[in-house]
Ligand SMILES: Nc1ncnc2c1ncn2[C@@H]1O[C@H](COP(=O)(O)OP(=O)(O)OP(=O)(O)O)[C@@H](O)[C@H]1O
């Protein structure tokens with residue numbers, strides 16, 4: 001699935017750093033994500049994976065460097081000497097084609113599955129209630145939840161909730177989807193159904209950046225795997241290069257820990 | 267031995283009913299305005315801008331730190347000196363509303379903070395505006411969480427209406443205390459007064475419970 005296209009990247013991160021107070025949690029991160037590329041971010045706990053994803057979504061303000069979404073500067077006005085935050089409107093405009101799925105689902109519990117999916121269709125895209133419901137039903141069907149449209153999140157399993165969350169993002173027809181450990185809060189037997197939806201998305205050509213501890217998913221689905229350690233990108237490559245090739249000792253150790261944790265017999 | 271002259275109460279029933287009506291009216295209007303005002307105050311308390319947050323915080327502290335009677339006097343007797351001429355009932359309702367707003371605001375603030383930040387992240391990234399997030403995501407959930415607190419403050423405001431009698435608002439306490447002074451039937455009038463507030467409090471509490479049950483359906487696991 002390697003693409004050698006020369007398209008302009010959907011997400012481009014240039015020398016981006018992020019500090020929380022005086023601690024630097026991301027250092028000089030460079031990334032390019034091409035259309036239809038699936039990029040998996042792996043790395044030890046605390047290495048800055050979530051922070052990187054949240055910076056790309058501008059849920060956190062990055063401290064220096066640049067992030068471009070489909071060629072547009074994210075979050076700051078580029079042209080001034082001293083950086084200024086853009087208005088909420090401009091920010092929403094730049095990330096209008098971005099969807100995000102969280103470890104904790106973050107569904108709105110007072111709305112049904114359908115309500116969650118249609119909320120932004122009605123409020124942001126200004127569809128009529130009828131059009132929105134129609135579209136909402138179709139998307140819920142796509143993630144296998146046609147029967148559950150009128151259930152509240154509390155009445156759904158974790159796997160179903162996460163699929164609703166994916167449907168909620170998909171409804172906005174994003175060109176890039178960010179996933180932050182989408183299966184980490186799920187019981188093991190529910191992981192598969194969510195990964196399957198994500199695989200289908202990848203097959204349909206969705207551009208995806210996925211923070212994950214599911215090495216199997218990374219190996220099968222990713223075009224690029226990025227290993228983050230202490231806020232720095234230590235290695236970036238195809239799954240083959242990452243999992244089978246020469247690698248820095250930190251990555252070696254990280255993968256070994258992973259294997260040890262998941263081995264259930266010698 | 268104390269006797270209870272029911273006939274005396276019955277004779278004054280129309281006056282008493284009218285007083286009760288005014289008490290309920292004052293309570294309802296004051297609670298309503300206080301909640302709206304309280305919501306604005308809560309948003310002020312949570313504002314990132316100090317220039318907004320500090321004055322609002324001062325307002326809340328002043329209201330909570332001074333007796334309602336003094337707030338009412340300040341508005342009713344002090345008002346005219348800044349050109350604010352209010353009827354007793356207007357001053358009474360407005361003072362009650364201001365008083366309640368400070369207490370409601372603290373509840374709203376706690377309610378807002380109780381909503382997981384992740385839900386707001388999800389709302390931001392999908393493109394909802396600040397106002398849409400407040401109205402569509404935060405307020406509906408926050409309301410359910412704080413209904414017991416809202417009931418408490420509303421009951422207290424309902425009872426505080428008795429103070430309005432001091433500036434001659436013809437509410438229930440004004441009427442009954444007046445009858446008592448005229449007829450020396452203190453036991454009868456004060457009993458009826460106390461029981462009326464008890465009923466008012468009980469009704470408020472039931473209404474709160476009913477609303478909570480209706481609004482919190484989404485939290486139930488079964489369908
Ligand atoms: N809001 C914050 N304020 C201060 N420090 C933070 C904040 N969020 C994250 N950090 C710190 O930044 C570092 C990176 O955190 P991050 O959550 O991005 O790691 P992660 O790779 O996603 O870890 P995990 O696999 O456990 O989710 C950590 O040291 C964390 O303590």
Ligand SMILES: [Mg+2]
Nearest residue numbers: 049050051181
């Ligand atoms: Mg994380």
